[in-house]
Amino acid sequence: MSTRAEQREQTRRALLTEGRRRFAADGYGAVVFDDVAKAVGVTKGAAYHHFGSKLGLFTAVVRQAQEDLGERVAAAADAVADPWESFLAGCRAFLTAGADPGIRRIVLVDAPVVLGWNEWREIDDSSSARHLGEALCGLMTDGVIASRPLTPLTRLLSGAMNEAAVGLAREPAEYGLDETVAALEGLLRGLRIP
Numbered sequence: 001m002s003t004r005a006e007q008r009e010q011t012r013r014a015l016l017t018e019g020r021r022r023f024a025a026d027g028y029g030a031v032v033f034d035d036v037a038k039a040v041g042v043t044k045g046a047a048y049h050h051f052g053s054k055l056g057l058f059t060a061v062v063r064q065a066q067e068d069l070g071e072r073v074a075a076a077a078d079a080v081a082d083p084w085e086s087f088l089a090g091c092r093a094f095l096t097a098g099a100d101p102g103i104r105r106i107v108l109v110d111a112p113v114v115l116g117w118n119e120w121r122e123i124d125d126s127s128s129a130r131h132l133g134e135a136l137c138g139l140m141t142d143g144v145i146a147s148r149p150l151t152p153l154t155r156l157l158s159g160a161m162n163e164a165a166v167g168l169a170r171e172p173a174e175y176g177l178d179e180t181v182a183a184l185e186g187l188l189r190g191l192r193i194p
Contacts, residue, residue: 012050014040016064019057024102028058028110055114062111063123069097069107070127077135084144084192087135091161091188092181094128098165099177108169129158145191153191160187 018039022031033054037047051057077090097103112120133154139145164184167174 008050011040011042011046015042015047015050015057016060020061020064020102020106023058023061023110024105027105028054028114031058033057058110058114059119062106062115062120065103065106066123066127069094069103070131072097073128073131083139083142087139087144088185088188090131090135091184094161095165095168095177095180095184098168104169108166112166124158124162128162129154132158132161139191143193146193148191157188160184 015036018036019031022036022039031054033047034044036057037044047057051060073090073093076093077086080086080089098108111123115123133150136145136154136157137150140147140150161184164180168177168180
């Protein structure tokens with residue numbers, strides 16, 4: 001027999017899972033919050049208790065999707081021993097993840113519009129941009145790239161990669177993944193100490 005706290009957590013997870021599925025498939029505007037509650041077999045009062053509104057559920061889904069994206073990028077980077085190649089693998093993984101329909105629709109298309117630029121950036125800063133800054137700091141410490149002011153460099157590269165990922169997420173995409181990765185790698189090579 002589970003405790004009330006465990007039941008609440010199960011309900012919260014079920015709502016997140018169903019919300020994420022619907023937001024990815026249908027987009028924010030088409031999702032009805034009460035329908036999400038019905039689909040997981042809870043009252044709309046329970047759904048409102050956990051998230052307050054459709055926007056609250058969407059914000060939690062965006063945070064979860066960003067965390068998943070950060071984990072994908074970290075796993076791709078961790079799979080490569082060489083620090084520079086590890087960094088490139090993480091950057092490639094970030095751009096490639098934009099091809100995932102859930103990441104594309106939730107994180108790259110709807111989140112900036114629904115949440116607004118500042119909140120979207122705050123969520124990105126706490127996951128993807130934080131990992132990018134840590135990777136850049138490590139490369140500077142290891143002498144792979146020249147020491148530079150970390151925050152502006154992180155912001156510049158994060159902005160470039162986010163903009164490229166948003167372009168890839170558009171239907172139809174403005175450009176292809178391969179050419180985007182090639183352009184990014186050319187840009188990043190300029191940071192490397194010869």
